[in-house]
Amino acid sequence: TYEPALTNDIVCPKQQSLAFVGCIDDRKGVHLIAEALKIVVKEFPNVKLHIAGNSHEGSVSAYEQSVINDLRETLGENLILHGRVPSAELFKVLDECVAIVAPSTEEMFGNQLIEGLMRGCHGIVTDQTAMAENVRRFGNGTIVPQGDSCAIADVMIEILKLPPTEDVIQKARQNINDYMSPKAVAEKSFNYYKKIVGNN
Numbered sequence: 001t002y003e004p005a006l007t008n009d010i011v012c013p014k015q016q017s018l019a020f021v022g023c024i025d026d027r028k029g030v031h032l033i034a035e036a037l038k039i040v041v042k043e044f045p046n047v048k049l050h051i052a053g054n055s056h057e058g059s060v061s062a063y064e065q066s067v068i069n070d071l072r073e074t075l076g077e078n079l080i081l082h083g084r085v086p087s088a089e090l091f092k093v094l095d096e097c098v099a100i101v102a103p104s105t106e107e108m109f110g111n112q113l114i115e116g117l118m119r120g121c122h123g124i125v126t127d128q129t130a131m132a133e134n135v136r137r138f139g140n141g142t143i144v145p146q147g148d149s150c151a152i153a154d155v156m157i158e159i160l161k162l163p164p165t166e167d168v169i170q171k172a173r174q175n176i177n178d179y180m181s182p183k184a185v186a187e188k189s190f191n192y193y194k195k196i197v198g199n200n
Contacts, residue, residue, distance in 0.1 A: 010120035014098040017048040021112035024064040029103035034070040035149035040156045052082040094119035098163045120169045122159050140172035
């Protein structure tokens, strides 16, 4: 979840680019991104969507092919499919993007959100997921209702118009560092074991 490269200096200003990270299936809500972008392109015709985690051509499901076709029809060459990439390459993609969009209907934790926040992206997530809890905990994110593509579009437009300030970005990064960096986890573990030893 937490790689040292995530703490490298962030890239500012960001491009008019959004990111989705993960496999393309119904649970991840990628069709909601496709619907939202039909609204967004009316105000930002050159907006880009980077997808990292899509299947190799020839092994896609019917859902994935349908969503990719829908996105291509809306974005044309501004849909960039990266496939499954090493983390260093993923972080470079996130460095370009003003927001990471993760409208999952369920999510255990959401590593992609942590990576996006650490690379300076605003997080757009759905309520009633662990990612929503992480946005509440760390900041620099917006929580939208489940299944609401119009709400996703509204937030995309808002962030493209007025990206988060560097102060907001850095505060979220610091909150993550304080909560789950290797040093923070080691200190919490040390204090926990001290309590165990002290109680014996």
